[in-house]
Amino acid sequence: xxxxxxxxxxxxxxxxxxxxxxxxxxxxxxxxxxxxxxxxxxxxxxxxxxxxxxxxxxxxxxxxxxxxxxxxxxxxxxxxxxxxxxxxxxxxxxxxxxxxxxxxxxxxxxxxxxxxxxxxxxxxxxxxxxxxxxxxxxxxxxxxxxxxxxxxxxxxxxxxxxxxxxxxxxxxxxxxxxxxxxxxxxxxxxxxxxxxxxxxxxxxxxxxxxxxxxxxx
Amino acid sequence: xxxxxxxxxxxxxxxxxxxxxxxxxxxxxxxxxxxxxxxxxxxxxxxxxxxxxxxxxxxxxxxxxxxxxxxxxxxxxxxxxxxxxxxxxxxxxxxxxxxxxxxxxxxxxxxxxxxxxxxxxxxxxxxxxxxxxxxxxxxxxxxxxxxxxxxxxxxxxxxxxxxxxxxxxxxxxxxxxxxxxxxxxxxxxxxxxxxxxxxxxxxxxxxxxxxxxxxxxxxxxxxxxxxxxxxxxxxxxxxxxxxxxxxxxxxxxxxxxxxxxxxxxxxxxxxxxxxxxxxxxxxxxxxxxxxxxxxxxxxxxxxxxxxxxxxxxxxxxxxxxxxxxxxxxxxxxxxxxxxxxxxxxxxxxxxxxxxxxxxxxxxxxxxxxxxxxxxxxxxxxxxxxxxxxxxxxxxxxxxxxxxxxxxxxxxxxxxxxxxxxxxxxxxxxxxxxxxxxxxxxxxxxxxxxxxxx
Numbered sequence: 001x002x003x004x005x006x007x008x009x010x011x012x013x014x015x016x017x018x019x020x021x022x023x024x025x026x027x028x029x030x031x032x033x034x035x036x037x038x039x040x041x042x043x044x045x046x047x048x049x050x051x052x053x054x055x056x057x058x059x060x061x062x063x064x065x066x067x068x069x070x071x072x073x074x075x076x077x078x079x080x081x082x083x084x085x086x087x088x089x090x091x092x093x094x095x096x097x098x099x100x101x102x103x104x105x106x107x108x109x110x111x112x113x114x115x116x117x118x119x120x121x122x123x124x125x126x127x128x129x130x131x132x133x134x135x136x137x138x139x140x141x142x143x144x145x146x147x148x149x150x151x152x153x154x155x156x157x158x159x160x161x162x163x164x165x166x167x168x169x170x171x172x173x174x175x176x177x178x179x180x181x182x183x184x185x186x187x188x189x190x191x192x193x194x195x196x197x198x199x200x201x202x203x204x205x206x207x208x209x210x211x212x213x214x215x216x217x
Numbered sequence: 218x219x220x221x222x223x224x225x226x227x228x229x230x231x232x233x234x235x236x237x238x239x240x241x242x243x244x245x246x247x248x249x250x251x252x253x254x255x256x257x258x259x260x261x262x263x264x265x266x267x268x269x270x271x272x273x274x275x276x277x278x279x280x281x282x283x284x285x286x287x288x289x290x291x292x293x294x295x296x297x298x299x300x301x302x303x304x305x306x307x308x309x310x311x312x313x314x315x316x317x318x319x320x321x322x323x324x325x326x327x328x329x330x331x332x333x334x335x336x337x338x339x340x341x342x343x344x345x346x347x348x349x350x351x352x353x354x355x356x357x358x359x360x361x362x363x364x365x366x367x368x369x370x371x372x373x374x375x376x377x378x379x380x381x382x383x384x385x386x387x388x389x390x391x392x393x394x395x396x397x398x399x400x401x402x403x404x405x406x407x408x409x410x411x412x413x414x415x416x417x418x419x420x421x422x423x424x425x426x427x428x429x430x431x432x433x434x435x436x437x438x439x440x441x442x443x444x445x446x447x448x449x450x451x452x453x454x455x456x457x458x459x460x461x462x463x464x465x466x467x468x469x470x471x472x473x474x475x476x477x478x479x480x481x482x483x484x485x486x487x488x489x490x491x492x493x494x495x496x497x498x499x500x501x502x503x504x505x506x507x508x509x510x511x512x513x514x515x516x517x518x519x520x521x522x523x524x525x526x527x528x529x530x531x532x533x534x535x536x537x538x539x540x541x542x543x544x545x546x547x548x549x550x551x552x553x554x555x556x557x558x559x560x561x562x563x564x565x566x567x568x569x570x571x572x573x574x575x576x577x578x579x580x581x582x583x584x585x586x587x588x589x590x591x592x593x594x595x596x597x598x599x600x601x602x603x604x605x606x607x608x609x610x611x612x613x614x615x616x617x618x619x620x621x622x623x624x625x626x627x628x629x630x631x632x633x634x635x636x637x638x639x640x641x642x643x644x645x646x647x648x649x650x651x652x653x654x655x656x657x658x659x660x661x662x663x664x665x666x667x668x669x670x
Contacts, residue, residue: 025317026275026317026318028317029271029316029317029318030268030271030272030275030317031268032268033266033267033268033271033315034267034268035267035268035269036267036518037518038517038518039517039518039520039521039522039523039524040513040514040515040516040517040518040523040524041517041523041524041527041528043566054360058357058358058359058360059358061356062355062356062591063587064587064591065282065285065286065355065356068282068285068286069282069285069356072280072282073282073358076280076358134281135294135296136281136284136290136296136299136302137279137281138296139296139297139299139302140279140281140296140299140301140302140305141279142279143327144279145279190318192277192278192279194275194276195276195278195359198272198275198276198359199276199359199360201272201276202272202273202276202359202360202361203359203360204360205268205269205272205273205360206354206360206361206362207360209269209362210362210564210566213514213564213565213566214566214567215563215564215565215566215590216355216562216563216564216566216568216590216591217355217360
């Protein structure tokens with residue numbers, strides 16, 4: 001078995017198991033903790049709609065905070081949207097997903113994907129520079145922040161290098177890319193990248209608690 | 218050649234040349250050994266970990282944006298005042314002891330155990346430099362309610378005997394006497410009689426059956442006793458059967474502020490029992506922010522089931538009485554701005570009530586820039602105004618409030634919280650500031666129109 005076969009086969013498979021099992025473990029570990037009922041008389045209805053409302057609204061910044069958070073927020077948007085596009089709208093990725101999902105969807109032209117991928121990498125680097133230089137971020141950052149950054153940027157960079165080749169064989173570069181994706185999948189459930197799924201729980205919880213009070217969300 | 222004492226840094230932000238104060242006091246209550254303090258803190262941190270807190274503590278991205286929403290950080294640029302950093306020990310304990318991957322954290326020593334030195338340091342962060350105003354909770358992209366976590370982290374600090382002496386003292390007095398300032402039922406009655414006399418208003422006391430139970434905060438009873446008369450005038454004018462009770466008059470809840478759920482429950486139950494005893498349909502809370510949080514949103518949970526009466530802040534009661542025509546007020550010819558008490562507006566959801574009242578007063582209302590739910594806190598909430606050693610920091614933070622008020626160029630600033638009022642008065646004296654905070658309730662009481670029917 002060569003490196004590419006290993007990457008496409010056992011590596012990706014094991015990574016997928018860990019991604020699913022780790023995520024379920026983390027979500028269940030949180031949901032299984034006790035929760036006290038709230039007996040206070042609600043001002044207005046809360047529930048699932050309130051959760052959905054805040055899951056949506058918190059994607060945007062409230063105007064009093066816009067000036068102060070504009071720079072990191074813009075970078076974060078570029079990085080997230082770039083990642084979404086690269087992962088889900090790059091034609092070879094769609095073909096890969098079709099392999100086990102059985103259906104496909106339209107993708108974006110390669111040049112657009114390449115541009116978005118580069119933008120995401122640049123934004124990621126700018127965010128790292130900010131983390132290393134801003135006094136608040138320096139204080140609150142730990143291993144998870146830096147390793148999660150690496151685990152996210154590594155597959156992006158290896159993917160972008162495939163068409164460039166830089167002296168390696170296509171197969172070798174593809175194998176490294178797939179292995180870097182496997183690393184991302186393995187790490188995702190454990191550290192801060194878990195916000196991929198936790199964001200729905202945290203925002204949703206706040207929506208349910210504060211909307212029933214009629215308080216600001 | 219002289220040598221400069223380098224132990225204390227020069228504070229270049231201060232208005233006059235000054236050295237930064239020496240290292241902050243670390244107060245300790247009781248005489249338990251340090252090991253026991255750590256165990257107590259851990260145990261009572263862990264008691265607060267439920268699905269809600271767990272998702273919050275697991276969800277932080279370390280983006281640091283909460284620092285931009287916190288008045289303590291904005292005014293000092295001290296990274297330790299980043300809201301999420303204030304609950305770092307609470308977060309660390311969660312990850313080590315309870316989180317889904319706690320086993321790995323402990324096995325590989327990924328999160329170190331909390332030490333007594335950590336806890337001492339965090340006393341300043343959890344008490345002196347957080348008013349639980351919840352502004353940070355609104356900026357968090359993950360929607361984490363950081364202020365709520367600070368309140369819970371205080372539970373562990375209290376049980377470990379690691380809270381500021383002043384706050385402990387008032388909380389203890391409150392638990393022992395029923396009032397943080399030691400106001401006995403007889404003293405309350407005395408004050409009520411004095412105010413009835415002074416303001417020529419009828420004030421019912423200890424009525425056996427009444428639709429409304431009114432309660433006061435000790436700051437009002439002690440420092441702003443005219444509030445008692447104002448409450449009476451408004452309730453009389455609205456034609457309610459109402460009463461004060463000597464067995465349930467104190468609305469402040471220092472059990473909640475200091476972090477002792479037992480004392481918090483005892484204080485809430487005192488009011489709940491009094492209201493049930495007289496068959497009250499409504500309990501009207503005074504101009505006090507945290508009293509609203511304690512009874513309106515946490516009272517039923519202390520009681521263990523829904524409350525058999527409605528809980529209203531006085532601003533909500535006034536808005537309702539004005540909107541339904543139960544009371545009427547004269548129009549005032551002046552411009553007014555309004556300071557929102559965080560626990561009533563941002564965190565309590567009653568933001569509109571005060572604005573309804575102000576509309577009836579017919580004034581030229583000037584909303585502060587980012588007023589209402591995004592208002593800057595007075596700096597004295599969450600028990601901070603009680604802590605003497607926090608005064609310099611609190612005054613520094615108050616500058617934001619001063620700017621916000623001054624920009625409106627209003628004739629007068631009103632609010633509906635005696636704790637904010639105390640904080641405003643103190644800072645006003647400190648800065649020789651032109652604005653004196655007025656009470657929304659007293660303004661209404663002074664301008665009530667005589668009932669014609």
